Amino acid sequence: MTKLLEWLFGVSVLGGVWASVTFDLFDLKLPQTYREVAWPMPLYLLVSFGCYSLATVGYRVATFNDCDEAAKELQEQIKEAKEDLRKKGLKM
Amino acid sequence: MASRKTSHPNRDNGDKYSVLLPTYNERENLPLIVWLLVKYFGESGYNYEIIVIDDGSPDGTLEVAEQLQKIYGEDKILLRPRAKKLGLGTAYIHGMKHATGNFIIIMDADLSHHPKFIPEFIAKQKKGNYDLVSGTRYRGNGGVYGWDLRRKLISRGANFLTQVLLRPGASDLTGSFRLYKKKVLENLVKQCVSKGYVFQMEMIIRARQLNYTIGEVPITFVDRVYGESKLGGNEIVSFAKGLLTLFATT
Known part of the structure; x- marks a missing residue:
């Protein structure tokens, strides 16, 4: 894997985690404070x-x-x- | 006199070090660097040869090299000139064809790299059986002489950026004072395509990629005593291009 792909991979994983918490993509009913911190x-x-x-x-x-x-x-x-x-x- | 033999404990272990010196208009510096090499190899007792690869310098570097050959002997100074200025990579390939050592040392002939560090390189190599040992200006007692704040800032900034993007596992990527096992250098040179500064960087990045082991020795870098040192917009642009190319391809 080239360094470029490693970076893209890392950024997408982090971005995915961030988006799923901020927008509650999986409908986990996270407390509002989580979303406020993550945003x-x-x-x-x-x-x-x-x-x-x-x-x-x-x-x-x-x-x-x-x-x-x-x-x-x-x-x-x-x-x-x-x-x-x-x-x-x-x-x- | 009887102690002569014991003062050279390194001479008979079978290792030989070939120093490759690519030159272009270095008639002032060449005799000095050769003198220093002879001095430090003589003191440490390692078996060595110096291969001068002159790319048709108009200033008569080759003629000076011939005189040095007469002074120090044809077994110590080898001349492998080329007709015109060609790339650094091909200079190494050209020089290596004629090298009889099992280790190759590459360095600049402009006195910015001091031969006094070579015994340290060799000791380091032996200690860890490293595939290559790289001099570093950025660690320990290493450093530079003759750089202003701007130059230091660019150098440190570029180095930091490279460390972040490429995580090369070596602190000095653009330095060109290194010791290689001959087979390792042969293999690396074949794979490297860049020119100039970036060539040195590509060598060490590919070395890491191929799982070669890298040792580091702090060196002092005394910027060109004679002649002009250059770091302009062109160098920065070509460095950035090289960095991005390596980022996308390695």
């Missing part, structure tokens, strides 16, 4: 997922390591390499 649920989920995404990406951007040490080390090694290669007879 705006997709929007709640969407908003919470959006918040989670923003928070996660924001946190990861903020904590993305700046490798200053690595850059410094590389610069020094480049100097060393150039010298050594010149000694070995490399013409750049």
Whole structure:
């Protein structure tokens, strides 16, 4: 199953559950409060997922390591390499 | 001198590592990356070879590579040039045909990938007998140098989106610093059709699909020392297209 189909499957299952509670499709005589809670649920989920995404990406951007040490080390090694290669007879 | 032998415990276990270096206009960087490779392979004692696949660089990369071959020997530096610029995937296929190692390491020749991590890749591979080991900028002590906030945001955002949509089981999908078992790479390259950035992503997604095991090693990514690094609208569009293609087909 492709990822696309997995997503469609997941969304239809959730959508089915949501619709059957909200519109009482199976005539289960659910209490009114269930329907009131279920009705705006997709929007709640969407908003919470959006918040989670923003928070996660924001946190990861903020904590993305700046490798200053690595850059410094590389610069020094480049100097060393150039010298050594010149000694070995490399013409750049 | 007597301790010489014992200081290279890794030399005789039969494993050999072929480093594939596709190059295009890297005459400044090639000698440096080769020097670093020789240094770290020498220190760790693993058996290796470096295969330079130059795609007809007009700047004389091949000529520099020939000089390096004279310095370090024809058994260590192999030249497998091609007449003109062709895709990355075909560069790997071309290089692998001539590789004598049972492991293949692919990396960029522009010094953004540091050879000091290769011994860590190898140790990781041995520890879990992984089919492939991928360097990751997004975990542990991994990171980047030379990226501004915009670049970091795009990178993290794209990575998050990809993780959500594809659940690939690896944290760095667009990185191209990896170690593969030779058979695994041969098999993967055959199946992958994308180009550029997306090619690296497709490789790791297909690897997961084929139930190959993936190990990860944090790496530092020092963005191009010489030459321009690119991330424009075109790259973003082609990334998005690639992501959607993989989403619909894998």
